[in-house]
Amino acid sequence: MDGFEFKITKTYGRARLGVIRTPHGSFETPVFMPVGTNANVKLLTPRDLKEAGARIILANAFHLYLKPGLEVIRFHEGLHNFMAWDGAILTDSGGFQVFSLNVKKIDDNGVLVKSPTDGSDVFINPEVSMEIQRVLGSDIVMAFDQCIGPNASYEEARDAAERTFKWAKRSRELIKPPQALFGIVQGGIYEDLRKRSAQQITSMGFEGYAIGGLSVGEPQDITISMTEAVVKTLPEDKPRYFMGAGSPDLILKLVSLGVDMFDSVFPTRVARHGVALTWNGRLNLRAAKYRCDTRSLDEKCSCYTCRTFSRSYIHHLLSKKEVLGQILLTIHNINFMIEFMKKLRSSTMEGKFEKFKKDFLKLYRGKGD
Numbered sequence: 001m002d003g004f005e006f007k008i009t010k011t012y013g014r015a016r017l018g019v020i021r022t023p024h025g026s027f028e029t030p031v032f033m034p035v036g037t038n039a040n041v042k043l044l045t046p047r048d049l050k051e052a053g054a055r056i057i058l059a060n061a062f063h064l065y066l067k068p069g070l071e072v073i074r075f076h077e078g079l080h081n082f083m084a085w086d087g088a089i090l091t092d093s094g095g096f097q098v099f100s101l102n103v104k105k106i107d108d109n110g111v112l113v114k115s116p117t118d119g120s121d122v123f124i125n126p127e128v129s130m131e132i133q134r135v136l137g138s139d140i141v142m143a144f145d146q147c148i149g150p151n152a153s154y155e156e157a158r159d160a161a162e163r164t165f166k167w168a169k170r171s172r173e174l175i176k177p178p179q180a181l182f183g184i185v186q187g188g189i190y191e192d193l194r195k196r197s198a199q200q201i202t203s204m205g206f207e208g209y210a211i212g213g214l215s216v217g218e219p220q221d222i223t224i225s226m227t228e229a230v231v232k233t234l235p236e237d238k239p240r241y242f243m244g245a246g247s248p249d250l251i252l253k254l255v256s257l258g259v260d261m262f263d264s265v266f267p268t269r270v271a272r273h274g275v276a277l278t279w280n281g282r283l284n285l286r287a288a289k290y291r292c293d294t295r296s297l298d299e300k301c302s303c304y305t306c307r308t309f310s311r312s313y314i315h316h317l318l319s320k321k322e323v324l325g326q327i328l329l330t331i332h333n334i335n336f337m338i339e340f341m342k343k344l345r346s347s348t349m350e351g352k353f354e355k356f357k358k359d360f361l362k363l364y365r366g367k368g369d
């Protein structure tokens with residue numbers, strides 16, 4: 001079994017193309033990773049994901065710890081077997097989820113929260129999170145961090161970043177190859193804290209670096225300026241992962257700053273609300289104008305949905321609240337995101353990243369049809 005490796009194959013300005021190798025296969029970067037919080041990407045089978053070209057997905061350590069629980073995962077000898085996915089898996093440490101819950105107590109030792117499933121007390125800290133991700137057998141493990149909201153004060157952001165540093169050290173000691181461990185940079189919306197956090201986290205020698213706690217409601221120019229400040233401090237030869245960016249226009253901006261990895265529930269969530277992402281912008285298939293529209297969702301897309309079904313049929317399914325409508329849109333949106341990243345990479349390879357960005361945004365921000 002091979003371990004983790006990252007190689008840059010080409011650069012274009014600050015944007016980079018690369019390849020990441022994991023014990024469960026390789027994939028090219030910049031990459032979009034579909035999110036499968038509860039050990040499934042909602043409404044898709046692993047076969048759908050493979051057909052779309054997905055080679056890495058995300059799962060969530062904290063959610064899987066609560067349900068089905070580690071004893072079930074142990075019976076299956078890991079998450080790959082349990083969910084029948086043989087591609088790579090990155091697991092979030094639980095930091096983000098924990099801090100969106102009811103936190104009862106937090107100190108340097110860890111966090112006590114109320115379980116969202118049964119209301120009981122759940123304790124999590126770096127040791128617990130690393131044990132969960134070790135049992136899951138994740139190819140890429142995320143360090144346990146403290147997240148804060150966009151409205152956090154300077155003092156709150158500083159304390160959370162300091163604690164994230166302490167917790168990163170404890171996480172680092174517990175994860176060994178072939179599992180890769182990524183450190184997470186915090187620091188809220190304060191440039192000096194972001195830089196300091198990036199220096200602290202990079203001093204520990206992780207296999208990759210994540211930018212956490214952004215794209216959580218702050219204005220986009222702040223997302224960009226914070227990312228820029230962090231990326232400047234990160235080493236060139238390690239992958240950079242922006243946590244929670246899923247809209248193609250934000251991804252384009254972040255790629256041009258030198259970010260390599262992205263994840264978001266955005267494409268699958270909007271699909272469940274009747275929205276298709278297309279090269280001509282977003283289409284809301286619930287709209288009455290699609291009732292008799294016999295065209296496919298996107299003439300440039302060759303996914304199963306676009307090869308087989310009309311807008312009219314999907315509109316009908318949505319209006320009857322048939323789950324198949326949401327499934328067909330989810331298949332298309334995941335295919336679209338993966339195809340979008342593929343075209344982004346091939347245009348960068350040809351030295352045409354800027355043209356791709358400009359042409360894409362012109363059509364995508366149009367009205368759709």
Ligand SMILES: [Zn+2]
Pocket residue numbers: 297298301302303304305306307331332333335336
């Ligand atoms: Zn399609």
